Each structure stands twice: as structure tokens, then as C-alpha cells.
Amino acid sequence: MPKLLPVAEAQSRLLALARPLPVERVALAEAAGRWAATDITALRTQPYADLSAMDGYAIRFGDLPGPWRVIGESAAGRAFAGEAGPGDAVRIFTGAPLPTGTDTVLVQEEARREGDRVSLDGEGPAHLGRNVRRRGLDFSEGDPLVRAGDRLTPAALALLGTAGHGTVAVSRKVRVALAATGDELVPPGAPIGEAQLPETNRLMLAAQLAGLPVELIDLGILPDRQDALEAAFRAVDADLLVTSGGASVGDHDLVQPALKAVGATIDFWRVALRPGKPMMAGRLGETLVLGLPGNPVSAFVTTLLFVRPVVAALSGAGDPMPRTRPAVLGEPLPASGDRSDYLRAEQRDGRVFATTIQDSSMLRTLARATCLIVRARGAPPAQIGDSVEILDVA
Numbered sequence: 506m507p508k509l510l511p512v513a514e515a516q517s518r519l520l521a522l523a524r525p526l527p528v529e530r531v532a533l534a535e536a537a538g539r540w541a542a543t544d545i546t547a548l549r550t551q552p553y554a555d556l557s558a559m560d561g562y563a564i565r566f567g568d569l570p571g572p573w574r575v576i577g578e579s580a581a582g583r584a585f586a587g588e589a590g591p592g593d594a595v596r597i598f599t600g601a602p603l604p605t606g607t608d609t610v611l612v613q614e615e616a617r618r619e620g621d622r623v624s625l626d627g628e629g630p631a632h633l634g635r636n637v638r639r640r641g642l643d644f645s646e647g648d649p650l651v652r653a654g655d656r657l658t659p660a661a662l663a664l665l666g667t668a669g670h671g672t673v674a675v676s677r678k679v680r681v682a683l684a685a686t687g688d689e690l691v692p693p694g695a696p697i698g699e700a701q702l703p704e705t706n707r708l709m710l711a712a713q714l715a716g717l718p719v720e721l722i723d724l725g726i727l728p729d730r731q732d733a734l735e736a737a738f739r740a741v742d743a744d745l746l747v748t749s750g751g752a753s754v755g756d757h758d759l760v761q762p763a764l765k766a767v768g769a770t771i772d773f774w775r776v777a778l779r780p781g782k783p784m785m786a787g788r789l790g791e792t793l794v795l796g797l798p799g800n801p802v803s804a805f806v807t808t809l810l811f812v813r814p815v816v817a818a819l820s821g822a823g824d825p826m827p828r829t830r831p832a833v834l835g836e837p838l839p840a841s842g843d844r845s846d847y848l849r850a851e852q853r854d855g856r857v858f859a860t861t862i863q864d865s866s867m868l869r870t871l872a873r874a875t876c877l878i879v880r881a882r883g884a885p886p887a888q889i890g891d892s893v894e895i896l897d898v899a
């Protein structure tokens with residue numbers, strides 16, 4: 506059997522196949538979870554002027570301890586038009602511009618108002634400029650805010666909107682065709698014979714892709730017949746084709762033969778990974794193809810390690826790979842073998858515990874897992890308290 510490809514090498518070979526898709530301009534509200542296609546700078550300065558951070562009275566710091574004469578009001582969207590002189594105060598609200606001649610805000614909890622007179626009732630502002638947000642505190646026009654390849658998080662979208670943008674350039678959504686293969690499979694909830702199995706990889710994968718910029722194309726459940734697979738593959742119109750099942754070496758594992766028959770090139774097959782070894786990557790014309798193993802846990806893990814990163818790369822992500830983070834082991838682990846292990850695990854009381862049985866068909870333990878413990882090929886046994894790398898499954 507050919508040597509198994511190390512996971513990191515398989516991932517970088519796959520990402521090398523994935524060029525970002527053409528760019529489109531969309532409204533900010535359509536851009537959540539996508540990646541910026543260009544560097545973006547601020548079109549305006551924020552705040553546009555010195556603004557009050559509190560409700561109270563705009564004063565001159567030098568006039569402390571007061572009292573003051575209230576000469577008007579400044580509210581957000583309705584600035585005070587006049588100018589404040591010595592001894593003058595302007596009633597002011599959060600977000601309102603500081604009137605000319607004032608430099609500090611006395612919060613209303615420390616002020617006593619009687620008619621047009623206001624006096625200090627507390628300690629008062631500790632320094633000049635207290636409770637004032639200076640013009641440009643957040644950013645100034647022309648400041649770089651987002652770089653090409655950055656994720657458009659909820660906060661990044663709010664930042665761009667505040668910076669004067671209504672739209673953003675992003676790669677168009679990735680059209681992902683999903684196919685399950687297997688004569689034994691029936692849709693979940695459908696009447697089922699004893700030798701049949703509910704088909705759940707497509708719905709699990711679709712849920713794992715939620716939050717990514719994808720348009721799913723459902724190719725349904727394909728039978729273990731090469732002619733049927735070929736017909737389905739020939740008709741695919743997608744950026745990415747993801748199949749599950751039929752990836753191994755059995756007589757009914759026909760995905761690769763069918764792909765080859767319709768002209769696909771196979772870039773790699775079989776990765777030093779448990780679960781997920783029979784994972785395959787290739788290209789069918791303009792369509793990237795990922796053949797995932799049918800075992801549900803193998804399909805889940807290869808989706809985390811390959812499908813999601815490739816969707817991110819096609820979407821223009823600067824950093825498409827999932828990040829591991831350290832955790833403290835709550836029980837010993839044996840040495841790992843010739844494949845990297847991705848062990849279903851739970852975090853409890855600040856420690857991480859691997860599930861006892863790691864069979865790649867078992868969904869109950871997968872559903873309980875909060876993370877996967879990543880164990881490199883050939884890793885020595887690990888002890889309680891050792892630091893291990895984990896990958897969040899959500």
C-alpha cells in the first residue's frame with residue numbers, strides 16, 4: 506500500500522488547489538462570515554468631533570468648582586450652535602458634540618441643577634477632558650481597518666459601517682455539491698429495512714458548513730453503481746464536490762473509479778489520519794473534489810480538517826486552517842501509531858478526557874464530544890497533567 510500522506514502535507518496540497526473565487530460587492534448585511542477581498546480603509550473619522558461619553562454638563566475644566574450658568578443643550582444629532590464662555594455650561598447627552606469653548610463633562614449624578622444654574626454636587630471631573638471622547642479616538646479617515654483575507658466578523662462589519670462603507674468586496678459564495686453514496690442508505694425518518702441505515706452525513710456536513718459562505722447543491726443518495734455515480738459526477742456544476750462513502754478499497758467503493766472515468770485527476774488519496782484515512786482530493790474540470798470516508802465520525806473529522814478549510818480558502822480567507830489550542834489532559838493516553846489521532850474528547854473541570862472507545866462509526870460519543878484531542882503520529886504515551894493540543898468541534 507502507498508505511504509500515507511501526513512495530515513499537514515495533505516492540507517497544504519489541498520489548499521494549493523484552491524484559488525479564491527471571483528469577487529463580488531455585497532451589502533454589509535450580506536457579508537457576515539465571509540472574508541474581505543481587499544484592504545479597506547476608513548472613509549470617515551470616528552468620532553467626527555469631540556463627543557460627550559456621558560449625560561451631564563459640558564464645562565471648562567478651569568471653571569471648577571463652578572457654579573455655572575446653563576446656556577443651552579447639545580444632543581446626539583443636534584449640536585449646540587453657540588459658543589460657551591467662562592462660567593457657562595451646556596446641558597449635554599451621551600454622543601453629543603462638545604460645544605466650542607468647553608473641554609470637559611460634569612456627569613449629571615455629580616451636578617445639582619436649579620433653573621439655569623448648575624453647581625457641583627460631588628467630586629467632579631478629575632482632569633481636563635474627563636468624559637470626552639476625542640475626535641478620531643476610534644479611527645481617522647484613511648486609517649487601514651481590515652486587510653484582504655480578514656474574516657468579516659460581526660464586529661468587523663460594524664466597524665466598516667461606522668467607517669462609512671455600505672458594501673464590501675468578497676469572493677462569491679462557494680457552490681458545494683454534496684453526495685452520499687451507499688445502497689444501504691435511506692433518508693432519515695423514512696421507513697427502513699433491517700439491512701438499511703439512515704443517511705446522516707449530508708445533513709451533518711451541511712450543518713458543519715453553516716456559518717460559511719456556501720450555496721449547497723444536494724445530489725442526494727447515490728447508489729453503489731459506477732454508471733449512476735458517473736452520471737451524477739458528469740452533471741456536477743459546482744466549485745466543490747464533496748462525496749461521502751465508497752472511498753475505501755472494497756468492491757463497492759466506486760467513487761474513485763467513477764471520478765476517473767469522467768476525467769477527474771486524483772491529487773492524493775489516503776492520509777495518515779485516524780479517523781479519516783481513505784480521504785481523497787482531486788479535481789474534475791473546474792470543480793475541486795473531496796471524497797470523504799463514509800463512517801460518520803471520519804466524515805465529521807475530515808470535514809473539520811479539509812472541507813471547511815478549503816471552503817475558507819475558496820472564499821479568500823487569509824488563514825483558512827483550523828486552530829488547535831492547548832489543554833490539560835485528565836487521564837493517560839497510549840502512544841499513537843502510524844497515523845495522527847483525532848480523539849473525541851470532553852472537557853470537564855479544566856481538563857480534557859478522551860472517550861474510551863474511538864470507533865469511527867459511533868455517533869453517541871461524537872455528539873457528546875466538545876473537542877478532539879490531536880495526537881501526532883508516533884506520539885509517546887501521555888500522562889495526566891500533560892499539555893495536549895485540542896481542536897474545538899463546534
Ligand SMILES: Nc1nc2c(c(=O)[nH]1)N[C@H]1C(S)=C(S)[C@@H](COP(=O)(O)OP(=O)(O)OC[C@H]3O[C@@H](n4cnc5c(N)ncnc54)[C@H](O)[C@@H]3O)O[C@H]1N2
Pocket residue numbers: 685686687689690702703704705706707749750751752753754755758780781782783797798799800801803865
Ligand atoms: N480492507 C480495508 N477496509 C477498510 C479500510 C482499509 O484501509 N482496508 N479502511 C477503513 C476505514 S479507515 C474507513 S474510514 C472505512 C471508510 O470507507 P468508505 O468510505 O468506503 O465507507 P463506506 O464503506 O461507504 O461506509 C462506511 C460505513 O459508514 C456508513 N455510511 C456510509 N455513508 C453514510 C452516510 N451518508 N450516513 C450514515 N452512514 C454512512 C456505511 O453504512 C458503513 O457502515 O473503510 C474501512 N475499510
Ligand code: MOO
Pocket residue numbers: 778779780781782783798800803865
Ligand atoms: O480512518 Mo477510518 O476513518 O479509521 O475509520
